Amino acid sequence: MKNNSNHSLREEDQPKKESALSSLDSRFSQTLRNVQGLLKGRTIPGKVLLTRRSDPLDDSNLQEHSPSYHRSFSSNDAGTSDRVDKPEEVDNASKPNSTAGVNKLKSSTSNIEDTPKEVQRSTMGARATDSARLMKFSKFLSETTVILEKLRELAWSGIPPYMRPNVWRLLLGYAPPNSDRREGVLRRKRLEYLDCVSQYYDIPDTERSDDEINMLRQISVDCPRTVPDVTFFQQVQVQKSLERVLYTWAIRHPASGYVQGINDLVTPFLVVFLSEYLEGSVENWSISDLSQDKITNVEADCYWCLSKLLDGMQDHYTFAQPGIQRLVFKLKELVRRIDEPVSRHMEEQGLEFLQFAFRWFNCLLIREIPFHLVTRLWDTYLAEGDALPDFLVYIFTSFLLTWSEELQKLDFQELVMFLQHLPTQNWTDQELEMVLSRAYMWHSMFNSSPSHLAS
Numbered sequence: 001m002k003n004n005s006n007h008s009l010r011e012e013d014q015p016k017k018e019s020a021l022s023s024l025d026s027r028f029s030q031t032l033r034n035v036q037g038l039l040k041g042r043t044i045p046g047k048v049l050l051t052r053r054s055d056p057l058d059d060s061n062l063q064e065h066s067p068s069y070h071r072s073f074s075s076n077d078a079g080t081s082d083r084v085d086k087p088e089e090v091d092n093a094s095k096p097n098s099t100a101g102v103n104k105l106k107s108s109t110s111n112i113e114d115t116p117k118e119v120q121r122s123t124m125g126a127r128a129t130d131s132a133r134l135m136k137f138s139k140f141l142s143e144t145t146v147i148l149e150k151l152r153e154l155a156w157s158g159i160p161p162y163m164r165p166n167v168w169r170l171l172l173g174y175a176p177p178n179s180d181r182r183e184g185v186l187r188r189k190r191l192e193y194l195d196c197v198s199q200y201y202d203i204p205d206t207e208r209s210d211d212e213i214n215m216l217r218q219i220s221v222d223c224p225r226t227v228p229d230v231t232f233f234q235q236v237q238v239q240k241s242l243e244r245v246l247y248t249w250a251i252r253h254p255a256s257g258y259v260q261g262i263n264d265l266v267t268p269f270l271v272v273f274l275s276e277y278l279e280g281s282v283e284n285w286s287i288s289d290l291s292q293d294k295i296t297n298v299e300a301d302c303y304w305c306l307s308k309l310l311d312g313m314q315d316h317y318t319f320a321q322p323g324i325q326r327l328v329f330k331l332k333e334l335v336r337r338i339d340e341p342v343s344r345h346m347e348e349q350g351l352e353f354l355q356f357a358f359r360w361f362n363c364l365l366i367r368e369i370p371f372h373l374v375t376r377l378w379d380t381y382l383a384e385g386d387a388l389p390d391f392l393v394y395i396f397t398s399f400l401l402t403w404s405e406e407l408q409k410l411d412f413q414e415l416v417m418f419l420q421h422l423p424t425q426n427w428t429d430q431e432l433e434m435v436l437s438r439a440y441m442w443h444s445m446f447n448s449s450p451s452h453l454a455s
Helices: 002-039 059-065 088-093 099-106 108-113 117-122 131-142 148-155 161-171 179-201 210-225 236-252 262-274 292-311 322-338 340-348 354-363 371-407 412-420 429-446
Strands: none
Touching: 131 148, 131 161, 148 161, 148 371, 161 262, 161 292, 161 371, 179 236, 179 292, 210 236, 210 262, 236 262, 236 292, 262 292, 262 371, 322 340, 322 354, 322 371, 322 429, 340 371, 354 371, 354 412, 371 412, 371 429
16 A cells, blocks of 8 residues: 555656646746847847847837846845846746756757858847947936946947946946046046056166066066057057056055966056047057056056956966966866767867966957957956856857867867967957857856856
8 A cells, every 4th residue: 555655646746747847948948049039130138139120120029039138146236227127937047957958958059050140140249339228328327326237237238439438437346436426536546546656667676676576577578469469559658558557556466466467458448448539440549649647547547447357356366376277167067068069079188178268267368359359348247247257157158169069070289279279360249249148148047056067
């Protein structure tokens, strides 16, 4: 009787298990359908149209297929946007437990790559130029107190270039949200930077320690090597500005000091803040056209924004760079979960992720993509705020798996050469938006399920 009773209970439980699995599969299917629709030109996170449509888009259709923006919050974030919704299918899809669900997730890479080429090429990317978004940016920036969460939501998908300097200062917490205080704070911080340069940089070597002399020498060697394919950075005065910012930052941050790679991180800030004074293409800029006061203001903004950025990633640049090593391990685990064939092939060939991904985390992909795309990528970086380090893992996974099929055909030596010289020289906004869209999708699915990233 006891066995019969147990057998009966198991039979009663079976429909419940099947129902749960069916429900989970359904949620996965819905999420993947949403994202596939997103990648075919409807929207990307942040509600930005990817295509310029000749026919008006039906609002009900947009609501049905567009997952609302959901930023990855950290414990330091506070407040929410009035339009940050969490669709049920995205929340639930972040907790996949069934084999069928995981298989569907693993197949998502091939589904994305199957998007018709003509559709991919027709996408305009998040260029942040449609009038509705411009009006939103203008409205948020004109408020007496900027609501940063609303600004983050909007900035995630791209910032209009002429608004980028002000938005970046706000997102990094360098400029205060209160407009009444902003001008005074910037003036004070710029004077503070000037005092630091006078105290630490504009002194003879006889007043420096041996370590400081060696550090300054290393910086002076690295500056001419920074973004070598952009002629603007070969100007002597530009390199001197980089040197002043880097040396002053390193002296003020002795826990890490100067680490090679930080020189790359200054360049997006330098270009963005110079764009307030110089017009046209970066290739045609001459920093000598600016007064020394303007150059000093740009350097000060670069210094403080670099400081704010690295405050959230301190252990990336301390001894042995443990923060980067930890994220490289997470990257390896995430690739294994999403694209097991690529992971297995790289392991069979004896390729360690540290051999190529360390530079990605160290320089935040600045050396891997065309420089004209860097500021767009950094719009998303800065919109992530304190959650950026963890989100980098998803961006870099998406970046790597762009070449999933190619990687599986290469031996060890070919893999090393390929990953050190990735074919991104002809990339446009479309390819970058595809990387970010996949990263958003996988973050929605995995970030609330850390057990999926456990070894």
